[in-house]
Amino acid sequence: MTDQLSRVFAALADPTRRDMVARLTEGDHTVNDLAAPYDVSLQAVSKHLKVLEDAGLVTRTREAQRRPVHLEAEVFDLMTKWIERYRRQAEERFTRLDAVLARMQDDDPSTTSTLTEGTAS
Amino acid sequence: MTDQLSRVFAALADPTRRDMVARLTEGDHTVNDLAAPYDVSLQAVSKHLKVLEDAGLVTRTREAQRRPVHLEAEVFDLMTKWIERYRRQAEERFTRLDAVLARMQDDDPSTTSTLTEGTAS
DNA sequence: CGCCTTGTCAACCATCTGGTTGAACAAAGC
DNA sequence: GCTTTGTTCAACCAGATGGTTGACAAGGCG
Numbered sequence: 001m002t003d004q005l006s007r008v009f010a011a012l013a014d015p016t017r018r019d020m021v022a023r024l025t026e027g028d029h030t031v032n033d034l035a036a037p038y039d040v041s042l043q044a045v046s047k048h049l050k051v052l053e054d055a056g057l058v059t060r061t062r063e064a065q066r067r068p069v070h071l072e073a074e075v076f077d078l079m080t081k082w083i084e085r086y087r088r089q090a091e092e093r094f095t096r097l098d099a100v101l102a103r104m105q106d107d108d109p110s111t112t113s114t115l116t117e118g119t120a121s
Numbered sequence: 122m123t124d125q126l127s128r129v130f131a132a133l134a135d136p137t138r139r140d141m142v143a144r145l146t147e148g149d150h151t152v153n154d155l156a157a158p159y160d161v162s163l164q165a166v167s168k169h170l171k172v173l174e175d176a177g178l179v180t181r182t183r184e185a186q187r188r189p190v191h192l193e194a195e196v197f198d199l200m201t202k203w204i205e206r207y208r209r210q211a212e213e214r215f216t217r218l219d220a221v222l223a224r225m226q227d228d229d230p231s232t233t234s235t236l237t238e239g240t241a242s
Numbered sequence: 243c244g245c246c247t248t249g250t251c252a253a254c255c256a257t258c259t260g261g262t263t264g265a266a267c268a269a270a271g272c
Numbered sequence: 273g274c275t276t277t278g279t280t281c282a283a284c285c286a287g288a289t290g291g292t293t294g295a296c297a298a299g300g301c302g
Binding site: 009022024025026071079086 | 124126127128130131133134135136139142143145146147148192194197200201203204205207208210211212214
């Protein structure tokens with residue numbers, strides 16, 4: 001899993017990490033702060049943050065002994081782009097398919113196989 | 122990882138599975154058909170499809186011995202909703218923060234802590 | 243009928259993941 | 273300088289994941 005997009009998706013596949021991201025939208029938090037609501041060790045939370053950081057979703061700076069965690073919302077665009085691209089493509093296909101099916105009603109109904117039919121792989 | 126959103130994110134965290142989804146936007150495919158471009162066994166592809174199916178991203182029907190795989194694009198909305206919600210929230214915060222920082226220039230500069238400041242968890 | 247095609251199931255294996263505990267480190271505070 | 277606070281590192285463990293091979297079920301076809 002080397003590419004960033006994979007890391008971002010993987011990072012958000014965990015409910016705890018999604019919740020952390022959600023809470024970080026209201027502002028930066030320290031690790032302790034972030035860990036509070038969850039019933040796991042501080043170390044576990046630290047690991048989650050490493051995953052989020054490796055995905056580029058958060059950055060950590062240093063402020064005295066504290067390590068404020070900051071959300072990098074731009075990475076969301078990476079996902080949105082991917083999702084929107086294929087969603088749009090899928091929707092376009094449905095529209096095309098509807099047209100094909102409409103045409104077929106005037107045609108021979110035995111050609112309703114749909115699989116391996118149009119699109120010419 | 123019980124909830125669907127987690128399963129969807131996890132499913133798309135794999136490049137091979139993302140590629141399958143991408144190719145399915147152009148139309149349904151058989152398992153063999155889907156497996157062709159990848160240098161893995163058919164069984165491995167079958168497993169990937171199970172992951173996608175469990176996430177609700179694809180459905181498989183039966184057509185003779187073939188099992189056409191069909192993309193269910195609606196699930197994308199689940200992700201988009203989640204992403205957009207928090208992206209918007211994060212952007213709003215940035216706007217608010219800009220305002221705060223602007224106000225602070227007329228104020229005492231020593232209150233620039235930002236961490237643990239407002240929001241009052 | 244017997245066989246080939248298509249795909250899944252089962253068992254196995256290496257690696258990753260998310261959790262644990264205990265120790266260590268870094269920066270303030272006393 | 274020692275302690276307290278905040279966080280990470282290291283070792284370990286159970287379970288999930290992604291791959292393999294081998295067997296086999298289900299449906300056309302010669």
